[in-house]
Amino acid sequence: MIDGMVIGQLAASTGLSVRTLRFYADAGVLPETGRTQAGYRIFGPEAVARARLVRTLRELGVGLDDIKRVLAAETSLIDVATEHVRALDAQIRTLRLQRAVLRAFIGSTDPEELERMTDLTNLTADERRRIVDDYLDAVFGDEPSAVADKLRMGTPELPDDATPEQVAAWVEIVELMRDPGFVASSRAMAQRALAEGPEPDVARFEMGTAVGELAGPAARAGVDPSSAEALAVVERLEAMSAQAPGERLRAAERIEAFTDRRVGRYWTLVGIVNGWAPAQAPDGVIDSWEWYARALRAHA
Structure with missing residues (x-):
């Protein structure tokens, strides 16, 4: 008499395919309790709940390594869920930005424009801020300035869920800030403002x-x-x-x-x-x- 379930019975109890259950078992997240004389896998009564949990976590995108840690009580399910939420949030932000770049590019025939948009929007927030700071430093230098402080308060901050219009505007801003003529004009204006007062x-x-x-x-x-x-x-x-x-x-x-x-x-x-x-x-x-x-x- 078999003490447990063979893989076919487990499949019927969980709604999962035999092929999926074999994959879970081979991956080490669904341990078997033994084998029949014919070599069929045997699973204990806890395998039903375990297989369903693994399926749910896999459908949510949780990796097998993290599932193993949860099942081995090396970490809690809440901690893994929290960590996975953060990863999903980052992925969603990236996907939204990629979608905005592609929508902003639609209608253009210049492949270099798409490359430029992608490069500038894939920068981190700190890298984008560095571009703005470099422009302000070139305009105002190191001298303290109320005008520079006001400009820094109104610097462009590309949101994580940027629209195509915001992506296109950001790319154009960077092109302006890297234009020597625009920098020279901004510096002349800043010098006038400093000499005559900002108000x-x-x-x-x-x-x-x-x-x-x-x-x-x-x-x-x-x-x-x-x-x-x-x-x-x-x-x-x-x-x-x-x-x-x-x-x-x-x-x-x-x-x-x-x-x-x-x-x-x-x-x-x-x-x-x-x-x-x-x-x-x-x-x-x-x-x-x-x-x-x-x-x-x-x-x-």
């Missing part, structure tokens, strides 16, 4: 409104910055700001330092990556200031 005063806001009201229409109408009509706009703005005609070139240089469209684009992209409320790019405002700067230079 604009009321007069600057009033001047900005005046430029929009006077230079804006001239820019949209295509008025030649070197014309007499443009000079009249310059003189009216000078009268409002108490700026002397001899300071036109210096004023033009200051405006040019703060009206780089790439800076506006950078902050638009940062908003996308960080999930901030969407804001329209101030192209119309920049058009007005750029036209005013050209007019100042033309009549300097």
